[in-house]
Amino acid sequence: MKKNLIIGTVANYVWEDLEPFFVSYVRAGFENTDCVMFTYNISRRTLNKIRACGVKILPMSQKWISTAVNNYRWKLYDEFLNVYHDEYKFVLALDVRDSVFQSDIFKSFDEQPFLGLAIEDGDLTERINKEWIIEAHGKEIYGSIQNERIVCTGTIFGTCEEFRKFSQEMSKTIFSRPRKIIQEMVIDQAAGNVIAHYNKTFLDVIKFSDNISGSIMTIALTDPANIKLDANGNIFNGAGDLPAVIHQYDRKRLIVAMVKAKYCEPVTFKKKLIGKFDRLMRKPVKVINKLRRMLVTRS
Numbered sequence: 001m002k003k004n005l006i007i008g009t010v011a012n013y014v015w016e017d018l019e020p021f022f023v024s025y026v027r028a029g030f031e032n033t034d035c036v037m038f039t040y041n042i043s044r045r046t047l048n049k050i051r052a053c054g055v056k057i058l059p060m061s062q063k064w065i066s067t068a069v070n071n072y073r074w075k076l077y078d079e080f081l082n083v084y085h086d087e088y089k090f091v092l093a094l095d096v097r098d099s100v101f102q103s104d105i106f107k108s109f110d111e112q113p114f115l116g117l118a119i120e121d122g123d124l125t126e127r128i129n130k131e132w133i134i135e136a137h138g139k140e141i142y143g144s145i146q147n148e149r150i151v152c153t154g155t156i157f158g159t160c161e162e163f164r165k166f167s168q169e170m171s172k173t174i175f176s177r178p179r180k181i182i183q184e185m186v187i188d189q190a191a192g193n194v195i196a197h198y199n200k201t202f203l204d205v206i207k208f209s210d211n212i213s214g215s216i217m218t219i220a221l222t223d224p225a226n227i228k229l230d231a232n233g234n235i236f237n238g239a240g241d242l243p244a245v246i247h248q249y250d251r252k253r254l255i256v257a258m259v260k261a262k263y264c265e266p267v268t269f270k271k272k273l274i275g276k277f278d279r280l281m282r283k284p285v286k287v288i289n290k291l292r293r294m295l296v297t298r299s
Contacts, residue, residue: 002089004033004106005160007080008096009073011040011060014278015049016271020249020263021096022053027263028101028244034088037096038076040069043278070186074170081164091163095154098250100259102234105157105244108215115166115202116157117192118209118216118247120150124193126221132190136177137198145197149208152218153192155247162205169195169202212238219255220248227252233262 006025010018025035037050040060047057060069060076077093090106124130124146133142156166173191174182181187195201209216211226217237219227228236235255237243249255265271 001032002160003087004030004090005088005092006030006033006035007037007077007091007093009038009040009060009069009076010042010050010096011069012282013042013046013097014275014282015046016264016275016279017097018046018050019265020100020259022050022055023263024100024102025055026053028104030101030104030106033104033106036080038073041282043281045274045278067182068184068186070188071174071182074167074174074188077167078164078171081160081167085160085164088160090158091160092155092157092245093163093167094156094245095247099155099245099247100249100263101245102242103244105215108244109157109159113159113162113205114207115159115162115205116207116209116216117151117196118155118214118218120152120218120221121211121223121226122150122221124148124150124197126150129189129193132185132187133193135185136181136187136190137194141194141198145193148193148197149210150221151189151193151196152247153188155216155218155245156192157216158205158207162202166195166202169199213241215243216245216247217243218247220251224252224254227255229254229258233258 035053035055036058037055038058038060039047051057058080081088081091090109092105124133124142129150130142130146133145153170156163158166170188170191173195174187177187196206208214211217211219211222214237217235226238228240230236234242235246246255249259
């Protein structure tokens with residue numbers, strides 16, 4: 001029987017950044033599912049806590065140092081699935097630091113091939129998305145898709161084969177851009193929107209998930225008045241159903257407070273001190289890698 005796969009990248013974070021994600025993953029009660037994380041510059045303390053949640057750790061190659069990790073992750077996913085694609089039925093790739101699970105998302109999937117894309121509240125005239133697309137793909141392509149809804153590449157899901165094809169297309173699109181852009185900018189969001197709305201490569205298999213009725217809520221641009229909550233810290237979509245994944249919760253102060261209260265251990269002086277020390281120890285590697293990227297860009 002094939003398993004399901006949750007896959008992501010964790011670089012330069014400490015446990016306090018990741019606790020809501022992994023604790024909510026455990027509580028969601030996923031069945032027949034592997035959770036695989038590519039990691040870099042993570043302390044032994046944090047790695048041990050992640051492993052204790054039943055997660056498989058794969059060290060990230062040094063190759064990513066000259067590339068923004070959000071761009072390079074699509075090569076990692078592509079390479080991983082080139083080897084293990086026969087083992088998996090469904091795949092979910094998502095941002096780790098700002099996502100939490102409320103249930104097992106795979107239970108809502110059917111057997112038909114599909115690629116799931118979560119869309120945000122807003123269109124591509126939004127300032128940051130506009131800048132990313134113009135910088136990476138030019139004004140002409142942007143002009144042809146500017147009125148489309150925002151596809152969020154922080155949560156991509158689907159049947160394994162369709163996800164694998166998408167990761168290949170993402171990798172090809174991202175790494176066809178100039179080296180300076182790949183190294184200095186996070187352009188996977190631009191690539192995802194160009195693939196979905198301009199290339200229309202997956203038009204026949206795309207299923208969009210929105211904040212009205214979808215299994216994923218992406219709430220950075222959502223009016224707080226449209227986010228429904230209950231006393232147990234659950235978050236509901238516009239239809240009143242419980243979505244499996246909440247993404248970008250850290251953009252809303254009230255949601256952050258609820259998430260921490262629900263999934264994080266109380267912050268003691270000792271825990272706060274350990275977390276600060278752990279974070280401090282990540283900084284030298286981050287500075288060194290930034291200098292390396294600058295040198296590679298100038299060479």
